[in-house]
Amino acid sequence: MDYAATTPVDPKVLKVMLPYFSKKFGNTMSLHSFGREVKIAVEDAREYVANLMNAKPNEIIFTGSATESNNFALKGIAFANKDKGKHIIVSKIEHHCVLESAHWLEKNGFEVTYLPVDKYGLIDLAQLENAIRKDTILVSIMHANNEIGTIEPIKEIGKICRENEIYFHTDAAQTYGKISIDVKKMNIDLLTASSHKMYGPKGAACLFIREGVKIEPLLHGGGHEFGLRSSTLNVPAIVGFGEAAKICKKEMKKEEKKLTKLRDRLIKNVLKIENSHLNGHPKKRLPNNANFWFAFIEGESLIMQLDMKGIAASTGSACSTESLEPSHVLLAIGLKPWEAHGSLRLSLGRWSTKEEVDYVLEVLPEAVENLRKISPFKGRWK
Numbered sequence: 001m002d003y004a005a006t007t008p009v010d011p012k013v014l015k016v017m018l019p020y021f022s023k024k025f026g027n028t029m030s031l032h033s034f035g036r037e038v039k040i041a042v043e044d045a046r047e048y049v050a051n052l053m054n055a056k057p058n059e060i061i062f063t064g065s066a067t068e069s070n071n072f073a074l075k076g077i078a079f080a081n082k083d084k085g086k087h088i089i090v091s092k093i094e095h096h097c098v099l100e101s102a103h104w105l106e107k108n109g110f111e112v113t114y115l116p117v118d119k120y121g122l123i124d125l126a127q128l129e130n131a132i133r134k135d136t137i138l139v140s141i142m143h144a145n146n147e148i149g150t151i152e153p154i155k156e157i158g159k160i161c162r163e164n165e166i167y168f169h170t171d172a173a174q175t176y177g178k179i180s181i182d183v184k185k186m187n188i189d190l191l192t193a194s195s196h197k198m199y200g201p202k203g204a205a206c207l208f209i210r211e212g213v214k215i216e217p218l219l220h221g222g223g224h225e226f227g228l229r230s231s232t233l234n235v236p237a238i239v240g241f242g243e244a245a246k247i248c249k250k251e252m253k254k255e256e257k258k259l260t261k262l263r264d265r266l267i268k269n270v271l272k273i274e275n276s277h278l279n280g281h282p283k284k285r286l287p288n289n290a291n292f293w294f295a296f297i298e299g300e301s302l303i304m305q306l307d308m309k310g311i312a313a314s315t316g317s318a319c320s321t322e323s324l325e326p327s328h329v330l331l332a333i334g335l336k337p338w339e340a341h342g343s344l345r346l347s348l349g350r351w352s353t354k355e356e357v358d359y360v361l362e363v364l365p366e367a368v369e370n371l372r373k374i375s376p377f378k379g380r381w382k
């Protein structure tokens, strides 16, 4: 129930990867046959990854993670285009790696507008248009939110950016391989995708950079990846990423249908629990995401209760050693801190079954009830 955090490597992907650890171990930059053989495998992977978003292979830059891709997009665009302007727009519900990159850019002479979202987590297109200035160089708004699953109106955002000649980046870590993406039709200039969220291995991700976009590399060195990301390529992981994309291309539509059905079964029945609420949009949401808040309980305690019953889930609240910080996403959609603390994210994936969903539906109401009985919250915030 936590596929949004990471996914297992598909056995078919693993099989394709295995020879690249020791038998086909070459360096893609080597001119001899060991190098040439892995270079071909990487270029095949580039084609599969590009294909799943309707990009050209030479528009895909392999990176080590979605975090790296997002840092690359924001900082790379900022530094390459600072002569044009120093203003960037992001939403308030971006992943920390986008928000922290934006904060870092603020410390380095750039200005950032943080766009609010409505109670479902959707940005307002008119507000976006109003936020655009003469010196705006980049808009970065995620395709779907990793906590509440809300899918943003990417095509429309892209259109506004195109009309204003501003680069548009979207973090598609949670959507690539799950729902259809067409970078051309959606007017996307830069897109982040990640392998370990779609049944590929960790250690591989990419940044799609539309041909003609001006971007500064973050890693300088031997000139790998068209001179945009130096580092010896992680061939096994990239090969796995490519295979995962190939499989998603084939399975995505079917999987989307199956997961939507399971998700809706989960949502409908969880909401029968007294004082439970859905976070995120009821329809415009990821097929595999369900997120709730339950009054008078603490998400972390619920996670532990579920864990004891063999269910791996996640909460929106990030627990730090000194304080319990409620999720910035849940606060942005208008939840009060105590409401945000009672949140639970359940996310489904390729191997989720109706039996698993029904098991959660059996265990969850009792876990919530048990926690409410001992809740120090009850009555205090009524």
Ligand SMILES: Cc1ncc(COP(=O)(O)O)c(C=O)c1O
Residues within 6 Å of the ligand: 004, 005, 065, 066, 067, 068, 070, 095, 097, 142, 144, 145, 146, 171, 172, 173, 174, 194
């Ligand atoms: C939307 C989104 N962006 C970025 C990331 C960062 O991914 P990684 O930690 O693999 O770099 C995640 C991972 O949870 C995510 O869900």
